[in-house]
Amino acid sequence: MGRPPTLEDVARVAGVSRATVSRVINGTRNVDPAIQETVRAAVRTTGYAPNSAARSLVTRRTGAVGLVISGAGEGGDEAAYRRYVFSDPFFGRVVDGVMGALRPRGMHPMLMLAETADAREQVVAHLRQGIADGALLVSTHGEDPLPGMLTSAGVATVLFARPARPVPAGYVDLAHRDGARLAAEHLLARGCRRPVTICGPLDVLAGQERLDGFNQAMARHGHAYVPCAEGNFTASAGEQSMTRLLREHPDLDGVFAANDLMARAAVQVLREQGRRVPQDVAVVGFDDSSAATATRPELTTVRQPVEEMAGEMVRLLLTALESPEAPPESVIFEPDLVVRESA
Template sequence: MQGTPTLEDVARVAGVSRATVSRVINGIRNVAPDIQETVQQAIATTGYVPNRAARSLVTRRTGSVALVVSGAGGDVGGEPFESQVFADPFFGRVAGGAVAFLRPRGIHPVLMFAETAHARDQVIGYLRQGSADGALLVSTHGEDPLPRLIVEAGLPAVLWARPARPTPISYVDLSHRAGAELAADRLVARGCRRVATISGPFDVRASQDRLSGFQDAMARYGHPYIPGVEGNFTHDSGEAGMHRLLAEHPDIDGVFAANDLMAQGALLALREHGRAVPDDVAVIGFDDSSAATACRPQLTTVRQPMEDMAGEMARLLLAHIEDPDFQVTSVIFPPALVVRQSA
């Protein structure tokens, strides 16, 4: 009995068979209370910990899921992909929400990135070799081929956001259109009449929805044309976008940015142009991220309950893992407007 103790060792100490120890550990079937006690004793004295690999081998479960951040197909210039991912606090909140749900269930997420074809293969391979029971997938770009690959491989997975092309896979999303409407309502209610928008990249579905939802809502208010520029969700693109917007439409009095980081950038540009926020120009962001309260004036923004959404993803994934016939499901969360000072 050297090295790590095994079931065998515990069984010997307790004077029972391996099977009985296994039963006690897994709480399966009745085992007489006194024997249970003896076994617990033996486990304690030997310091036994079940070997995960051995257990996985027979149960076909690992007790871990992949948390995959997936990019487009192309290569990423400049900074490595991993660093980019974390630049936006977005991913951190999703990870946190997922962990909050998974951890009490003894499941741990394995961090993976899939920005290139090679990396995608690695992810699929990882899943197929049974290193994780399923995947939580966050795509940063619309045309991500990974969801399809996963479906083809028949692996359990849940997406963050509706896939660009219809794919039979469960997902959790926000009603982006409803969020954009909230922003439009607020801007109009404040009396803004010349409203513009800084959208996210067009190849991201959420960007499209936020943009069109905003445009439609404004159209209903009698503003059929809304000037807009395309950003890429970064601080800098928001700043640059706002400069462009001001150059072309100096009389703007309201801006809806597709995320807080860009709204924050817009604030900077506005200040540079001497516009007071919210008096001259009202600004609304999206996400209610930490950036929203880190700038002055603090941002009025559309709140996305990311942690809850991520938790729901985890819940759905476990359901899929548990029951392979679990119906493909989508859950859409409602947004909420958080009013602060910028609008």
Template sequence: MTAEVEPPVRPTLEDVAAVAGVSRATVSRVINGATTVDPALRTVVEEAVATTGYVPNRAARSLVTRRTDSVALVISERERRPVSEPFAGRMFSDPYFGRVVSGLLEVLRPAGIQMVLMLADDETSRNQLLSYLRHGHVDGVVLVTSHADDPLPHLLQETRLPAVLAGRPPRPSSLAYVEVDQQAGARLAADHLAALGRRRIGTISGPQDRPAGQVRLAGFLEALATHGIEDVACAEGDFTHLGGAAAMRRLLEEQPGLDGVFIASDLMALGALPVLQRAGRDVPSDVAVVGFDDSSAAAACDPPLTTVRQPVEEMAAEMARLLLKQIGGPGGPSPSVVFPPTLVRRRSA
């Protein structure tokens, strides 16, 4: 007959208190992150925690603090997308999303906050998301949405959960947001092409049902007009590699003699440059090309892409800081933050 082995007894708050020589209440305040504990006393308690091997009961702690120490990164996409292009596949192939995750983790990880990735691309997934949020599984939300008619910003506002948007909402909202100055970035591209003496200029815009696509196109055309260039060929793209290639072919059909192109994302430029080269147009001597993002796709282009940099990692880190500030205590609405763009010159223009 085999004797039953009793499971090891987990150290308790009382055990930590006995080793530290303090009260159980003091240990509890230290473990729950109270800021009113004397630093020297905090050090003694933390050393006692390490000595005893005490592990906090997160479920019990959540009942006291009403905190889960986790936040959700919600990626929202419109429902109308090609069946051959699954939402998750497109997301993970776009450098932008990886840069957002990297910037968020830079702030969340040292704060001991876990991040949950959630996707919402139809009504069913939206309802599941809202149910998850309303049941208190996370302390706050960072929302990345790409289309102007997305109902999630409004629905998030109704939950009263701390939330920060990646990008200015298309409609008035009390939610804080972080973005780059899209119009100023497009203006940098236009000014650079004009300064190079390019006059037969075209553009591959982003999707015109997305705020970023709309603002970058409008800013580019307005800036060119100040240089006396108003006849600008435009082909709408979709912020993807394949979409950039298809738009470049259409643009060359409309204006085969163009000598400058602004492409509203580096990923589209990665698809567009080979199309120019196959058409016998050398970059940059025949056609100067400027992109937007300064992502890993810019360095992968041949030649390396001159582009407008939006500091995505820094922007995402700021989103995390704004969210943690909201979670940390009551107060007025967090201020929104707009980052300035810069032009990064490489060999394409």
């Protein structure tokens, strides 16, 4: 009794064929109710659990999907990158959304980090071996080669955010420009006269578009030029940018930060410098992450429905898996403005 029971064992105990046991377990075809019960009893007494490797060998499905976080070109500090990834609430939300959509289907996400060229090769190699049924890819950098590598390796892939260069893979994304416009109009409506912005990294499309959208909306209302400091979506970048903007534009009265982490840092800097938020300076963030409600005052922010977007990624991947020949689908989500206390 050393080895775990197999279908064969269950069949012998139940006095039926392997095929019948398989049918009962998978519910693939009608089986006589009495026999079904016999089989189920045999499964119970033997303590049988189907071997998933054997199953995937023939079904060509593993029930796993690779959840790949990719970014940081060469020369970056990998450890720092990992620290960034695991501390940014954004990725937790992605995982949450992915798991929520996977779970009812009995599937699981397999975490993969691709922060170096080597790691990327590894990820592609493993995925090509069929370790997972497909890949959900979140790139944190603009010119990530991974989407292209994955698709040309024949791995079913769905991306978070439209890739910089077109790739035959579906994606979900947010209408960043609209979100930034919402932020701009809200600041203006509150009477903000001297807005500034802490924008995201400009080599990332999302960073670019949030800045564009904000600037365009501001321009439409007579603010042709809005001072801007670039940050890389981290708290310390937000701190530095806010400090600089404050020094160069001491009369600023409104800040739009391209994500909540930077907005939060901006609020901290402002308060340390004696500015009241929102009375002296209004601050609007982006994402509506947990950082938004953890900040005092709570952040007014542009909501990006990350969990739903991640869930949609799963759905897109699953349909791509079902009909591999169909052209990739994509979905763009619309942001909302969530008004709280900071603006």
